[in-house]
Amino acid sequence: xxxxxxxxxxxxxxxxxxxxxxxxxxxxxxxxxxxxxxxxxxxxxxxxxxxxxxxxxxxxxxxxxxxxxxxxxxxxxxxxxxxxxxxxxxxxxxxxxxxxxxxxxxxxxxxxxxxxxxxxxxxxxxxxxxxxxxxxxxxxxxxxxxxxxxxxxxxxxxxxxxxxxxxxxxxxxxxxxxxxxxxxxxxxxxxxxxxxxxxxxxxxxxxxxxxxxxxxxxxxxxxxxxxxxxxxxxxxxxxxxxxxxxxxxxxxxxxxxxxxxxxxxxxxxxxxxxxxxxxxxxxxxxxxxxxxxxxxxxxxxxxxxxxxxxxxxxxxxxxxxxxxxxxxxxxxxxxxxxxxxxxxxxxxxxxxxxxxxxxxxxxxxxxxxxxxxxxxxxxxxxxxxxxxxxxxxxxxxxxxxxxxxxxxxxxxxxxxxxxxxx
Amino acid sequence: xxxxxxxxxxxxxxxxxxxxxxxxxxxxxxxxxxxxxxxxxxxxxxxxxxxxxxxxxxxxxxxxxxxxxxxxxxxxxxxxxxxxxxxxxxxxxxxxxxxxxxxxxxxxxxxxxxxxxxxxxxxxxxxxxxxxxxxxxxxxxxxxxxxxxxxxxxxxxxxxxxxxxxxxxxxxxxxxxxxxxxxxxxxxxxxxxxxxxxxxxxxxxxxxxxxxxxxxxxxxxxxxxxxxxxxxxxxxxxxxxxxxxxxxxxxxxxxxxxxxxxxxxxxxxxxxxxxxxxxxxxxxxxxxxxxxxxxxxxxxxxxxxxxxxxxxxxxxxxxxxxxxxxxxxxxxxxxxxxxxxxxxxxxxxxxxxxxxxxxxxxxxxxxxxxxxxxxxxxxxxxxxxxxxxxxxxxxxxxxxxxxxxxxxxxxxxxxxxxxxxx
Numbered sequence: 001x002x003x004x005x006x007x008x009x010x011x012x013x014x015x016x017x018x019x020x021x022x023x024x025x026x027x028x029x030x031x032x033x034x035x036x037x038x039x040x041x042x043x044x045x046x047x048x049x050x051x052x053x054x055x056x057x058x059x060x061x062x063x064x065x066x067x068x069x070x071x072x073x074x075x076x077x078x079x080x081x082x083x084x085x086x087x088x089x090x091x092x093x094x095x096x097x098x099x100x101x102x103x104x105x106x107x108x109x110x111x112x113x114x115x116x117x118x119x120x121x122x123x124x125x126x127x128x129x130x131x132x133x134x135x136x137x138x139x140x141x142x143x144x145x146x147x148x149x150x151x152x153x154x155x156x157x158x159x160x161x162x163x164x165x166x167x168x169x170x171x172x173x174x175x176x177x178x179x180x181x182x183x184x185x186x187x188x189x190x191x192x193x194x195x196x197x198x199x200x201x202x203x204x205x206x207x208x209x210x211x212x213x214x215x216x217x218x219x220x221x222x223x224x225x226x227x228x229x230x231x232x233x234x235x236x237x238x239x240x241x242x243x244x245x246x247x248x249x250x251x252x253x254x255x256x257x258x259x260x261x262x263x264x265x266x267x268x269x270x271x272x273x274x275x276x277x278x279x280x281x282x283x284x285x286x287x288x289x290x291x292x293x294x295x296x297x298x299x300x301x302x303x304x305x306x307x308x309x310x311x312x313x314x315x316x317x318x319x320x321x322x323x324x325x326x327x328x329x330x331x332x333x334x335x336x337x338x339x340x341x342x343x344x345x346x347x348x349x350x351x352x353x354x355x356x357x358x359x360x361x362x363x364x365x366x367x368x369x370x371x372x373x374x375x376x377x378x379x380x381x382x383x384x385x386x387x388x389x390x391x392x393x394x395x396x397x398x399x400x401x402x403x404x405x406x407x408x409x410x411x412x413x414x415x416x417x418x419x420x421x422x
Numbered sequence: 423x424x425x426x427x428x429x430x431x432x433x434x435x436x437x438x439x440x441x442x443x444x445x446x447x448x449x450x451x452x453x454x455x456x457x458x459x460x461x462x463x464x465x466x467x468x469x470x471x472x473x474x475x476x477x478x479x480x481x482x483x484x485x486x487x488x489x490x491x492x493x494x495x496x497x498x499x500x501x502x503x504x505x506x507x508x509x510x511x512x513x514x515x516x517x518x519x520x521x522x523x524x525x526x527x528x529x530x531x532x533x534x535x536x537x538x539x540x541x542x543x544x545x546x547x548x549x550x551x552x553x554x555x556x557x558x559x560x561x562x563x564x565x566x567x568x569x570x571x572x573x574x575x576x577x578x579x580x581x582x583x584x585x586x587x588x589x590x591x592x593x594x595x596x597x598x599x600x601x602x603x604x605x606x607x608x609x610x611x612x613x614x615x616x617x618x619x620x621x622x623x624x625x626x627x628x629x630x631x632x633x634x635x636x637x638x639x640x641x642x643x644x645x646x647x648x649x650x651x652x653x654x655x656x657x658x659x660x661x662x663x664x665x666x667x668x669x670x671x672x673x674x675x676x677x678x679x680x681x682x683x684x685x686x687x688x689x690x691x692x693x694x695x696x697x698x699x700x701x702x703x704x705x706x707x708x709x710x711x712x713x714x715x716x717x718x719x720x721x722x723x724x725x726x727x728x729x730x731x732x733x734x735x736x737x738x739x740x741x742x743x744x745x746x747x748x749x750x751x752x753x754x755x756x757x758x759x760x761x762x763x764x765x766x767x768x769x770x771x772x773x774x775x776x777x778x779x780x781x782x783x784x785x786x787x788x789x790x791x792x793x794x795x796x797x798x799x800x801x802x803x804x805x806x807x808x809x810x811x812x813x814x815x816x817x818x819x820x821x822x823x824x825x826x827x828x829x830x831x832x833x834x835x836x837x838x839x840x841x842x843x844x
Contacts, residue, residue, distance in 0.1 A: 100491075
């Protein structure tokens, strides 16, 4: 990108158009949260997800982008380069949401990619490299755990059939849902799984409070903390709540209480950097007057320090075994991602683009994991954060202002244009 | 009953016939528990429940009993007395089961009533009073909480529309389920709700270990411990599991852990007489990477001592409020039954019948609650227990031997015959 094209490009990013697209997307799965906040519940591989994808495809085809999808449903919108054989610059994020999710997490990264590419085209900027906008399948892991299946498969971190047997709360397997999805999208050109991009840059709301608190426009993301996810199953014995003496019970709920209490002690962190969450609990038979024989619960443990992630994560199973009394226990690790660091090629490009536009920025790590995590081993990768109100995410109250999102799209556009001519 | 008829009556109770009927009933909702144990899952007011009732009605009509039902679905099978205007002797129990239930809890009391009445008729014993066998609606409370709705309505402890808005886990209200049920049984004669029986005697497996441990055939039940049921709802805030600092969360799961831990301390009882159970937990949104904003859990608290029941039960809400950190909380008491004592008229008749048949017996209180509890204020009431293996109940492993159940039915037959001629 020459210096003379930059002002045209920045001017071509249309704040109102981007906001309007986000609000159109937010209608697909609209829910109302506390205090009437307008949230979204759009689980992956559902008819709602497909409706959102069709809307995106309509916009992309209107711009002349070519559309394709791979065997795990990752969707690609391609802007051609002057050298079609050159490794593409990729951008994007995901379109699925948490069950009680917001209007910006994920979907903004896809819409911002579209806005940036549209601006590049309208500004008349030729790029040597192609630019591909990607919408990854199942980033959230809300319907099928774990998340990031689409990017893990793309990066060959796991084979694309690794999660065939994973079921949603209704008992539908990932394989069934994916087969149904691919059938519904049989008209979309199929591309091979994977690739070798020149670089990957993902725009996302911060999902934390720092940019807002420090009054910064742009977060230059330096890396992502590590995550380890576990599923714990406790197996005791049902018994009559009125007759079985407490001393003789094998009560799975009480062993869950013991296990989580012991894990809380293990995970105590005065610096408040460690993240430990028990977010999902299933109890069987789950009636008030029967002692439960089965409890399953999840553990989501994250830390930016690799050694701490390994040490405390490895201590989870022995801690549980020491804490419980009457039950048998199985602890299964379902997701294991070490902390990653982003590449200077991308982080410098983002930082420079912000500075060139007069936007304030800070370098910061990401607390949430993102598809970008799995791109790190295969190409130079980075992310752009924009502020979100009170740091709230995974909640209908999630909010970023139209102007904040437009600033993010402008930095993304400049970053893509620079990388695509590098 | 004269002394000369007793041997005929005892001989007329048919062990194999009673067992065969129980095994036919056990097919309706058959499930397989751990180690292949043959359990039953037959929730109240379901098509399976109605199938069981139709089978019972077929048997009763084959014997010449008259069939009727009241507005809450309680089903009555009437053996006429020589004085049809005399207050009837009632016996019976319930036909619904826990979700992971056994083949004997409840249903045996109904089948034993039928066996006893059949034996009385086959022995040619005329009874002055009518004998009514009752199958109460929703004793278990497994689908619609609380249990004992049918007997509570019959005894006018609560109006029969008290639970209209209670919903099952699928969101179906008790009113909807009952309306559908009454429509499906529109051909059955409707009788007014309530009545004034001469006495009520209910046969049931012990659901505890005492009879087996002490080697006794028959339990002469002296009363039922009190029960208090609560529903606790904690309301916090959803947040992103990877970004939200633990110190700032309003995590409903963690407040549930705090609440139950504090309740465990409150409910500590070195004598192991107190019963405290958290058997049902619901978490929202219940995904592994979102901090939960809503947790609902149940408390089932029982004690034979009225003062302890009141003191510890009343301490539940303040204990929870002191323990939790970030959430709002609502504690709703859904069921409150003080301990009851049975009447000497019935307990003596049971004890005498066992002794006359050469069966060993002990007097003991019931740990479980039963429909009999609500009959205490309206007529002399008692119960007959038989041993069950290892004291196990609310589980497919629940088991009593055919001979143990036949002994119980013989004691029931003699008790009914005596009371019906008193």
